[in-house]
Amino acid sequence: MRIVSIEPTPSPYSMKINLNESLPNGQTEEYKQNQDLSEAPDYVKKLFAINGVKELYRVIDFIALERNPKVPWEEILPKVKEVLGSDDEGESTEEASSSAEENFGEIKVFIQKFKHIPMQVKVEEDEEEKRFGLDNRFMEAVMEASKDADLLEEREWVEQNPRYGDGNEIGQDVVAEIEASYDQERLNALVKLAMSGDADHEQAAPQEKLTIEALEADDWKERYAALDRMPNPTVEDLPALDKALDDPKMSVRRLATAYLGEIEDKAVLPYIYKALNDKTVTVRRTAGDCLSDLGYTEAIPKMIEALKDSSRIVRWRAAMFLYEYGDETALPALADALEDPEFEVRMQAKMALSRIQGGEEAKGSIWKQMMDMTKEKKK
Known part of the structure; x- marks a missing residue:
């Protein structure tokens, strides 16, 4: 088994x-740090012996490898190549940057729920987790809904889309958003659904x-709640979403931007470009x-411009987009990005340059590739 190529994913840690x-066909392999690897394949044991390797998931013809945020890829990837071997032995590994790597700011967010009723928030950052409680009315609703159920058995952590920035601030933002979205009337309705045994997803999430x-x-909580309740967005919703992009509250602008990404029509592009110029990094990254x-x-020209963004996470996202979809028009900007002070940005730019200069066809995002492979397997 040898490495054919290495591609970025939507996370700088994977x-x-x-x-x-x-x-x-249909077989997968999944291993995590500190797991008993006595029965694991030899290559898995060797990969986890590399400092910084945190998780491994193998499916079809690739491995999704996750790293510890404190250990940079420039230290990990050369050792991964030593373990697995590479079809491109002549490729040199970029030297480590002279400054210590800082966290790219990606925060994993989880909401603990019981029968769709939120209980608490958890954020994970740099191998550390922090938990944030909700208003007492949420626990009161949970206790009422669990009278005839096993609370410990049925509660679950539901992972949300990652966010970027300070873990404490993000945890507090998520708590505020949940409390805005779930007024007492909605909690009462969820309790009744839970006790009736009919708490399916559609009933638990009213739309308006x-x-x-x-x-x-x-x-702002009323504005956020109205946005949160909207059905699947369409082109007809663009005027309202445009107004939401001007909202003074970041949470409203971020959610509006996320909804824009669900509208599969080119008419949405000017609005996403607007979000790409938002004053907050989280909104720009979401765009x-x-x-x-x-x-x-x-969108290629706009993402070329984003290579100059003040935030490294946005520059990294732009370089990855150009790897996924870019063409020859992006070559000069990508060449300049090879001088970016951040290793991850330089690496993504180098991958994009290599693909475009080598005449390799753009394959789209990794999620699109995985969906295409799944569809092909089903034929």
């Missing part, structure tokens, strides 16, 4: 390692058409994710 061997008027409420998910090559 890499897709493409291999020249495939697992049997988003209006301009709802986004003019004085209290980059949306452009990657949609995959419209019309």
Whole structure:
């Protein structure tokens, strides 16, 4: 088994390692740090002996490798190549940057729920986790709903999309957003559903058409709740979402941006470009994710501009988009990005340059590739 190529993923802490061997159809392998590896394949034991390797998931013909945020890829990848071997032995590894690596700011967010009723928030950052409690009315609702159920058995952690920044601030933001979205009336309805045994997802998440008027409420929590209740967004919702992009509250702008990424129509592009210029890094990064998910090559010029963003996480996202979808027009900007002070940005730019200069066809985001492979397997 040897490495064919290495690709970025939507997380700076995970890499897709493409291999020249495939697992049997339907078979997967998954291992985590500190897990008993006595029965694991030899290559797995060797990979976990590398400082910084945190998790490994192998499916079809690739490995998704996750690292400890405190250990940079420039230290890990050369050793991974030593373990697995590479079809490109002549490729040199970029020297480590002289300054110590700082956290890219990606925070994993989880909400603990019982029958769709939120209980608490957990954020994970640099191998550390922090938990944040909700208002007492949430626990009161949970206790009422669990009278005839096994609370410990049925509660679950539901992972959310990652966020970027300070873990404490993000935890407090998520708590505020949950408390805005779940007023007492909604909690009462969830309790009744839980006790009736009919608490399916659709019933637990009431929907209401988003209006301009709802986004003019004085209290940001009312504006956020109105946005959170909207059905699957369409082109008809663009005027309201545009207004939400001007909201003074970051949580409202971020959620509006995420909704824009669900509208598969090129009419959405000017609005995502607007979010790409937001004053907050989280909103700009979310806009980059949306452009990657949609995959419209019309966004290439905007993502070329984003290579100059003041935030390294946004520059990294731009370089990855250009790896996924970029063409020859991106070459000069990508060449300049090879001088970026951040290793991850330089690495993504180098991968994009190599793909485009080598005449390799753009394959889209890793999620699109995985969906395409799944569809191909089903034929």
